[in-house]
Amino acid sequence: MSADAVAVLGTGRMGGAIAGALLAAGHRTTVWNRSRDRTGPPAEAGATVADTPATAAAAAPLVILCVKDDRAAREVMAGVGSAIAGRTLVNMTTSTPEAAHAAAAWAAGHGAEYLGGAAMTDYRLIGGPQTHLLYSGPSEVFDRHKATLLTLGGGARYVGADPAVAALFDMAMNSLYFEFWIGYLHTLAMVRREGVAASQFAPVVARTIGEIPPLMPMIAEQADHGDYDPATQGTVAELAALTRTVIEVRGSRAVDTERLEHLASLLDRRIRDGHGEQGPTSLIETIEEITAGGGAARQEVHG
Template sequence: MSTTTPNGRSDVTVIGLGLMGSALARAFLRAGHRTTVWNRSPAKARPLVTEGAVLAGSARDAVAASPLLVVCVRDPDAVREVLEPVAGELAGRALANLTSGSSEQARALAGWTAGHGADYLDGAIMMTPPGIGAPDTLILYGGPRGAFDVHEPVLRALGGATTHLATDPAVPSLYDSALLGLMWSSLTGFLHALALVGTEGVTATEFLPFATGWLRAVGSFMPGIAQQVDAGAYPGEEATLETQLPPARHLVHESELRGVDATLPRFTRDLIERAVDRGHAGDSYARLIEQLRAP
């Protein structure tokens, strides 16, 4: 099913108009797509209607309005709550679910959607609402490649870095969790550093250029680590765990000395100590992946 016109415009429905859902609808409107919107609380749709969106009178009308349904609600259970009563309208359409959830939930929703004759794309938005529609905004999709290819021109309005990862709809949720973990661990490390230097009256703004410059350098280490992890070999050609253990211990001591929570540096120190105790003192930092992997 397609209503794409020669100029590349198409009909799309957005279900769920919280901060993110509203941002998605606005991006479609900016791109010139005829955008139908629906929310269980109709008041949230009013600003979008003034901007050109079409308000559906019911969830059934919202589903029937477009070949592409974009859903962004509270959680995967809410997706089912909204669509179950109108599941008969799904046949022949594509459902792009941009609701945060687990990989297990993505597979379950994919099976449910296929059972009603619709294509299912699970998406992970790696951006906050203000960044929706930007050229570098990354949105990851999993599901049938054919369905993605058909609707990619419309979905690209949400982010210029729109990417299809796999036919398995669970993969985007897995990437989402992994990337968020990377973000939170980095930001927590930054906050720990600010707390540490703050004990000497150094402001966060003063320390910021040193932190951002150092993180760029740290990013340059990642390709080598990735190559070693994929190879399953961890030669300590540039720095060994044995040489990194003393500064890791110093960080714990400095944190404790200054009354700063040392949970994060203790975790790192303990990982290194265990690897050294197991005979891997001459290996690189990449060796620690073996302790983080599931047995």
């Protein structure tokens, strides 16, 4: 077993791209896939094709698992069994934090180290110098395999010692994206009601969105420190008034305002609780008050 050898379990679109990047970087690569016909491209690029996940895992100190979902990952891990002993398992399957904890426990129970992974990118970008992948788990394990993992994406980010943090961040980013996406479609509907093409509006969106990234760390700092200075973003009361105006304008164009009504109700509650003059980040306190079990969930996964 050569030190730079890597096994890839699952050669679908993402696993196949991972195997391809490893082969391109000169790693001795063994692949396994449930349907053998999908191992064709990595085999042509020089990979050894294993007959079972256990044989593949036995061939390398670093084993990368990338299958459809947590259920498939569990099935593959059951097939690997004791062959994972003494190895590092990096799970790139999109996972829930709970499944990541369970997979890490499975690895520990089989004498293996574990890193949770998350691909924050399209499989076609794997191997790129900026490609954004997340890893979490013991820092010494990440450091040991860092050079190899960087070949999958130069923008790799180590996000914490808890193996579930990568999965948590992945789910959180999907959650943010879905809220953004449904909001974007509603605003496109709003301008189209006026007979304005969505494509006429899109450059304005792109330009304005470009100003948001610097606000993200600032808002996060405010949330972490409970410091809700209204100097930069105005007050809860001002945001509540603007939200009502937007609801009126959007509603009068017969576009659904349900999520905005929800925002307005949160802002109203914040004002009723006596915090109307705080900055709008303070709304996180109201959100956490009314989110059942929020406190317990926060304690389960930590950096």
